[in-house]
Amino acid sequence: MTFQEKLDRIVKKNSSLVCVGLDSNVEKIPGKNSQFLFNKSIIEATNDLVCSYKLNTAFYESIGYDGIKFLKMTCDYLRTKYPEIPIIIDAKRGDVGSTNQGYVQFVFTYLGSDAVTVNPYLGEEAIRPFLKEKDKGIIILCRTSNKGAGEFQDLKVGKTPIYKIVAENVSRKWNKNKNCLLVIGATYHDELKEVRKIVGSDMTFLVPGIGAQGGDLRATLKAGLNKKGSGLIINSSRGIIFAQNPRNEAEKLREQINRFRISK
Numbered sequence: 001m002t003f004q005e006k007l008d009r010i011v012k013k014n015s016s017l018v019c020v021g022l023d024s025n026v027e028k029i030p031g032k033n034s035q036f037l038f039n040k041s042i043i044e045a046t047n048d049l050v051c052s053y054k055l056n057t058a059f060y061e062s063i064g065y066d067g068i069k070f071l072k073m074t075c076d077y078l079r080t081k082y083p084e085i086p087i088i089i090d091a092k093r094g095d096v097g098s099t100n101q102g103y104v105q106f107v108f109t110y111l112g113s114d115a116v117t118v119n120p121y122l123g124e125e126a127i128r129p130f131l132k133e134k135d136k137g138i139i140i141l142c143r144t145s146n147k148g149a150g151e152f153q154d155l156k157v158g159k160t161p162i163y164k165i166v167a168e169n170v171s172r173k174w175n176k177n178k179n180c181l182l183v184i185g186a187t188y189h190d191e192l193k194e195v196r197k198i199v200g201s202d203m204t205f206l207v208p209g210i211g212a213q214g215g216d217l218r219a220t221l222k223a224g225l226n227k228k229g230s231g232l233i234i235n236s237s238r239g240i241i242f243a244q245n246p247r248n249e250a251e252k253l254r255e256q257i258n259r260f261r262i263s264k
Contacts, residue, residue, distance in 0.1 A: 003137030021237025094119030145185025186215025
C-alpha cells in the first residue's frame with residue numbers, strides 16, 4: 001500500500017484531515033514522563049480523530065541517545081497498535097545522494113515511517129534515493145510557514161518566484177512515482193492557492209502553521225482543498241499536545257475543518 005492510499009483510507013475512516021505533531025519538547029512535558037510515555041498518552045487520546053502523526057526529529061535528537069530511543073519507541077508503538085495511521089518523520093533532509101541513502105535507511109527501515117520531509121535545495125538528483133521509495137510519501141518543502149520564508153522562496157527567476165518553480169518541478173518532473181507531496185504553510189494562504197493551481201487536485205499538501213503560528217484555517221482550507229474536499233494534511237503540534245485537554249483540541253480542529261469541507 002502506498003502512503004497516499006494509506007492516508008486516503010484513514011481520512012475516510014476518521015473523517016479527519018488533522019495531523020497531530022508530536023513535537024515533544026522535554027522542557028514542556030509535565031511531571032517526570034519520558035517523551036515516549038507523553039507521546040503514548042497523546043496517541044491514546046487522539047487516535048480516532050487524526051489522519052496522521054508527525055514527529056519532528058529535532059525534539060528527540062536534542063537529548064541524544066534517550067531521545068532517539070523514545071522516537072523509535074513511539075514509531076514502534078504506532079506501527080504495532082495503530083498500523084492504519086501514517087507516520088510522518090519531519091526531518092527536512094537534503095544532502096548528496098550517498099548521504100541521503102543513510103537518511104532513507106534511518107527514516108524508513110529503522111523507524112518504519114510512512115513519509116518524510118525533504119529539502120529541495122540540492123536538486124532532484126540529490127534526493128533521488130528518497131524519490132525511489134515508491135510506497136513512501138516524500139514531502140518536499142515548497143512555501144514554508146516561518147516569517148523569513150520569503151528571503152529565498154520569493155526570489156524570482158525571470159518573473160517566477162522560486163517556490164512556484166519548486167512546485168512546477170516536483171509536479172512535472174520529480175513525481176514519476178506519484179509519491180510526492182508539498183509543504184505549504186498555513187501562514188501563506190495566497191501562495192497556497194497559487195501552488196494548488198500549479199499542481200492540480202491530485203497532490204496532497206502538508207500544512208503547518210495552524211494554531212501557535214497563527215495560520216488562518218478557513219483561508220487555508222478555501223485555498224488548498226481539492227475538488228474532493230481533501231488533499232490537505234493540517235498539522236497542529238503545540239496547540240494540541242500541550243493543551244489542558246488534547247483530545248478536545250484535536251476534536252475541535254477536526255470539527256472546524258469538516259464544517260468547511262461540508263459547506264464547500
